[in-house]
Amino acid sequence: MTNVNTLDLTKLHAPLGAEICGLDLTAQLPKPTVGAILSAWYKHQVLVFRDQKLSPQQLVDFTTQLGEPGRPRMPSQAVRDIIPDLPPEIMIVSNVRVDGKPLGLAHDGEMWFHSDMCYAEVPHIATLLYAVDLPSSGGNTKFANMYAAYENLPSEIREKLRSKKALQVHDYKRTERPGVDLDLSKIGNYAHPVFVTHPETEKKALYVNRLMTARIEDLERDESDALLEQLFSVGEDPDIIYEHVWQSGDLVMWDNRCVTHARTDFPHEERRLLQRTTLVGTEAPR
Numbered sequence: 001m002t003n004v005n006t007l008d009l010t011k012l013h014a015p016l017g018a019e020i021c022g023l024d025l026t027a028q029l030p031k032p033t034v035g036a037i038l039s040a041w042y043k044h045q046v047l048v049f050r051d052q053k054l055s056p057q058q059l060v061d062f063t064t065q066l067g068e069p070g071r072p073r074m075p076s077q078a079v080r081d082i083i084p085d086l087p088p089e090i091m092i093v094s095n096v097r098v099d100g101k102p103l104g105l106a107h108d109g110e111m112w113f114h115s116d117m118c119y120a121e122v123p124h125i126a127t128l129l130y131a132v133d134l135p136s137s138g139g140n141t142k143f144a145n146m147y148a149a150y151e152n153l154p155s156e157i158r159e160k161l162r163s164k165k166a167l168q169v170h171d172y173k174r175t176e177r178p179g180v181d182l183d184l185s186k187i188g189n190y191a192h193p194v195f196v197t198h199p200e201t202e203k204k205a206l207y208v209n210r211l212m213t214a215r216i217e218d219l220e221r222d223e224s225d226a227l228l229e230q231l232f233s234v235g236e237d238p239d240i241i242y243e244h245v246w247q248s249g250d251l252v253m254w255d256n257r258c259v260t261h262a263r264t265d266f267p268h269e270e271r272r273l274l275q276r277t278t279l280v281g282t283e284a285p286r
């Protein structure tokens with residue numbers, strides 16, 4: 001039996017992440033346990049809860065114990081037809097198609113590194129993904145430690161970009177850099193600092209990513225592109241990445257302020273369906 005103040009936690013053999021066993025997330029957790037989960041999350045950046053059996057509402061109830069859940073945009077009619085009681089806090093991430101239309105967002109294939117909602121003024125701080133249907137192989141989620149990326153940057157780059165901002169945009173196609181001539185009036189976009197300070201840990205993290213960062217503000221295009229390429233390669237160094245191979249019943253929670261994530265390809269003819277919730281933020285990254 002887990003003591004309410006301590007967790008059955010094992011640090012992963014990886015540059016970030018920890019696995020928590022022995023918790024039934026369908027239960028109302030004692031406040032100290034919730035506090036211990038949040039502390040572990042700040043420390044390890046990615047938490048993996050194994051062997052869960054959660055209804056959509058139970059996933060929302062657990063999320064609500066940790067903070068205020070985000071509300072994604074309205075699910076498609078196809079989703080509402082298939083899961084009529086889907087709570088509004090859940091977004092479906094899936095390649096499953098109904099009448100040719102994808103049930104969820106971000107459906108097929110590989111997806112480059114990104115930070116969820118970094119194009120918003122106040123991005124959601126956490127994303128939780130719960131595995132429902134998994135393909136026989138692939139569809140892994142890679143997590144990159146952006147504290148380590150910051151630490152690994154050459155000091156002259158840290159100095160040069162110390163007070164610079166980068167434009168983050170909601171114009172992605174999973175494996176393409178944002179377009180050069182974006183019409184920003186039509187897409188979500190926001191310029192955030194290239195380096196952000198986590199409000200809980202006070203540690204600095206790299207806050208750019210290949211999928212959603214369009215440019216560094218106040219630099220010529222060529223210089224911005226060259227610097228971004230350098231930042232991306234440091235941010236995608238295999239030495240700072242944990243690759244999560246999903247098991248049925250996994251719930252994984254990560255911190256968008258200090259972690260980027262990406263997805264590996266998987267057989268497109270096989271079902272992959274996960275349920276996603278988020279925790280809203282209260283301030284713009286600084």
Ligand SMILES: [Fe+2]
Pocket residue numbers: 114115116261
């Ligand atoms: Fe994502």
